[in-house]
Amino acid sequence: MISSRIHNLKPLRWCTSGPFRVVAGRRHYASIPKPPRAKLDENVVNIVEVGPRDGLQNEKGAIIPVDVKIDLINRLVRAGITNVEAGSFVSPKWVPQMAGTAEVLKGISRLPNVHYAVLVPNQKGLDDLLALLDQNPTSPPLTDEVSVFTGATDAFSKANTNCTVAESLDRLRPVTRNALDSGLRVRGYVSVVIVCPFSGRVDYKRVREVAKELIDMGCYEVSLGDTVGQGRPHDIAEMLEEVKKGIPVSKLAFHDTYGTGVANIFSALEHGVRTFDSSVGGLGGCPYSPGATGNVATEDVLYALQESKYHISGSSFGGGTIDLEKISDIGWWISERLGRENVSRVSRAIRARRNREDEKRLRIMTTGFLTQSFVFDPRPSYPLLSVVKRYWKQDSPYFDDLDALTLFFIHGAGFHKEQWEPSIDDLQSILDRKSGTSNVKIREIWTMDAPNHGDAGVLNEHALKLGYQHICTFSYDASSLVAAEELARIIHLFLSGLGTGVDHDFTGHNLVGIGHSMGAACLTLSLGYYPKINFVSIILCEIIIAPGKFMLPLGDLLISGTESKRDIWASKEEAYIFFKSKGSRFGTIAF
Ligand SMILES: CC(C)(COP(=O)([O-])OP(=O)([O-])OC[C@H]1O[C@@H](n2cnc3c(N)ncnc32)[C@H](O)[C@@H]1OP(=O)([O-])[O-])[C@@H](O)C(=O)NCCC(=O)NCCSC(=O)C[C@@](C)(O)CC(=O)[O-]
Numbered sequence: 243m244i245s246s247r248i249h250n251l252k253p254l255r256w257c258t259s260g261p262f263r264v265v266a267g268r269r270h271y272a273s274i275p276k277p278p279r280a281k282l283d284e285n286v287v288n289i290v291e292v293g294p295r296d297g298l299q300n301e302k303g304a305i306i307p308v309d310v311k312i313d314l315i316n317r318l319v320r321a322g323i324t325n326v327e328a329g330s331f332v333s334p335k336w337v338p339q340m341a342g343t344a345e346v347l348k349g350i351s352r353l354p355n356v357h358y359a360v361l362v363p364n365q366k367g368l369d370d371l372l373a374l375l376d377q378n379p380t381s382p383p384l385t386d387e388v389s390v391f392t393g394a395t396d397a398f399s400k401a402n403t404n405c406t407v408a409e410s411l412d413r414l415r416p417v418t419r420n421a422l423d424s425g426l427r428v429r430g431y432v433s434v435v436i437v438c439p440f441s442g443r444v445d446y447k448r449v450r451e452v453a454k455e456l457i458d459m460g461c462y463e464v465s466l467g468d469t470v471g472q473g474r475p476h477d478i479a480e481m482l483e484e485v486k487k488g489i490p491v492s493k494l495a496f497h498d499t500y501g502t503g504v505a506n507i508f509s510a511l512e513h514g515v516r517t518f519d520s521s522v523g524g525l526g527g528c529p530y531s532p533g534a535t536g537n538v539a540t541e542d543v544l545y546a547l548q549e550s551k552y553h554i555s556g557s558s559f560g561g562g563t564i565d566l567e568k569i570s571d572i573g574w575w576i577s578e579r580l581g582r583e584n585v586s587r588v589s590r591a592i593r594a595r596r597n598r599e600d601e602k603r604l605r606i607m608t609t610g611f612l613t614q615s616f617v618f619d620p621r622p623s624y625p626l627l628s629v630v631k632r633y634w635k636q637d638s639p640y641f642d643d644l645d646a647l648t649l650f651f652i653h654g655a656g657f658h659k660e661q662w663e664p665s666i667d668d669l670q671s672i673l674d675r676k677s678g679t680s681n682v683k684i685r686e687i688w689t690m691d692a693p694n695h696g697d698a699g700v701l702n703e704h705a706l707k708l709g710y711q712h713i714c715t716f717s718y719d720a721s722s723l724v725a726a727e728e729l730a731r732i733i734h735l736f737l738s739g740l741g742t743g744v745d746h747d748f749t750g751h752n753l754v755g756i757g758h759s760m761g762a763a764c765l766t767l768s769l770g771y772y773p774k775i776n777f778v779s780i781i782l783c784e785i786i787i788a789p790g791k792f793m794l795p796l797g798d799l800l801i802s803g804t805e806s807k808r809d810i811w812a813s814k815e816e817a818y819i820f821f822k823s824k825g826s827r828f829g830t831i832a833f
Pocket residue numbers: 296299330331332333334335336337361363364366367368370391402403404431432433434467468469495
């Protein structure tokens with residue numbers, strides 16, 4: 243049975259080193275932990291994310307800035323990736339996109355237990371890396387792993403590294419030895435294991451021999467690359483049957499030119515392979531194989547293995563695995579950043595699903611409001627901008643109706659103007675249901691962002707950092723009043739028709755102000771400024787809005803506190819006396 247033979251495959255061992263020490267004048271950079279002695283879970287699958295190296299090296303056009311590469315790697319690691327190819331120490335004349343790998347290594351936010359591998363094609367590449375490590379003795383080290391590479395055919399090897407396979411192996415032997423002596427772990431690559439773009443079908447015996455050479459040199463594992471992406475599951479099976487006669491197969495890399503990348507991975511899983519190279523968004527290609535698309539997309543691999551007997555290993559950032567949704571976001575981000583197509587089928591499906599969900603959310607606005615957002619600029623009366631949004635119905639019979647109401651909503655601390663959309667929707671649905679029996683007529687609705695919330699927070703980001711950090715927040719001390727005055731001022735300026743950006747005159751509107759929490763306090767305070775805003779009514783909401791989990795410990799207490807508060811008085815005068823007796827400025831201003 244295939245499975246019993248597969249499970250007899252011996253897992254490859256790392257080349258380990260002891261703690262940091264100096265050997266023959268050269269430092270050991272990595273204090274590489276020994277692999278756990280516990281029995282390996284045969285269903286754990288490892289992903290090596292090769293997008294930042296194998297993916298980006300093939301990008302045509304402008305050189306990708308170092309900070310984009312750093313950002314890409316940091317994002318990937320924060321999605322749970324624990325093995326990432328960070329770059330190459332190659333000649334920029336040969337692979338221009340890999341220029342700046344030293345800066346990339348220095349710039350990434352290195353996390354423990356993550357391997358940031360770099361490719362070295364020759365001794366010069368390794369020397370450059372070792373010099374960098376010498377100059378930057380960090381903990382954890384800038385990297386603890388290098389990759390060396392060759393091909394299964396002379397034609398490919400000559401095109402890629404200007405030498406035959408045998409010559410390249412001769413070149414890599416001392417490189418690998420030196421890297422191991424310096425405490426780095428070394429991984430090997432064999433390219434074109436199925437089809438060579440120059441010499442056609444590949445002899446799998448040759449793949450076995452070359453892979454064995456790399457293992458004998460000291461590589462802890464060898465990645466077998468279907469570089470051209472023409473392999474099919476049965477090709478992979480045949481190749482593996484041959485290769486594993488000589489070495490334990492541990493790792494495979496697939497390109498996805500014919501769309502068989504994921505199927506090939508399943509074929510390899512059947513043969514006991516548990517580590518796969520993949521690339522976010524399917525980044526990559528093969529310069530020597532016209533039409534070859536990139537690596538198999540990480541998203542596609544993650545999706546295919548979800549809910550299977552296999553478990554993808556990842557860091558705590560991905561919840562112990564690799565977070566597919568985050569990887570998909572990164573795939574879109576980098577594809578859009580590079581102006582390239584995102585070739586991950588799964589990412590496209592995820593985007594389509596999200597679009598459907600968004601549409602559904604929008605359709606919840608069944609009440610059919612048109613909306614428009616405006617940047618409200620109150621300068622010079624007030625230094626920060628706000629963003630306001632208008633909701634109206636195209637066919638509303640109430641535009642010129644003097645009895646109709648204009649609702650003005652202002653949100654609480656930590657929210658934004660869109661907080662109100664479900665409430666607006668519910669309100670309109672109720673009115674629609676009561677059509678003919680309700681005398682409530684809505685002319686239009688406005689919502690507003692506090693200057694440090696929502697869209698306005700983005701617009702004011704710079705100014706906020708220069709000294710407005712503490713505005714429009716909620717606290718229980720006197721500073722909350724000062725903070726609230728800020729929002730009160732901008733509400734007042736907007737509704738008074740001051741400032742620019744919104745060509746709308748609220749004079750003659752029957753304004754109803756609705757404020758939640760901090761917004762309720764600010765709305766109340768806005769009544770204290772001149773000229774007076776003539777609200778026909780204000781509605782102050784103190785309801786708690788929070789996710790259920792958060793509500794558990796405090797929810798009942800807060801709700802019962804709110805419910806027990808007095809909110810009805812026989813007259814305005816009585817209410818005024820009540821608030822004055824409590825020393826409440828919020829309350830007294832309202833009257
Ligand atoms: C290997 C060489 C250098 C031989 O190329 P060569 O021309 O025979 O080498 P050379 O020793 O005569 O050097 C030529 C020039 O390059 C410089 N040089 C030499 N080495 C370096 C270095 N490390 N870093 C920086 N500079 C270097 C060297 O100093 C010299 O500079 P010059 O005197 O002309 O100013 C060349 O062929 C080369 O760099 N090839 C790049 C191959 C490469 O990176 N390919 C992509 C990675 S492999 C891959 O993607 C496949 C894989 C791994 O993903 C698996 C799969 O999917 O198939």
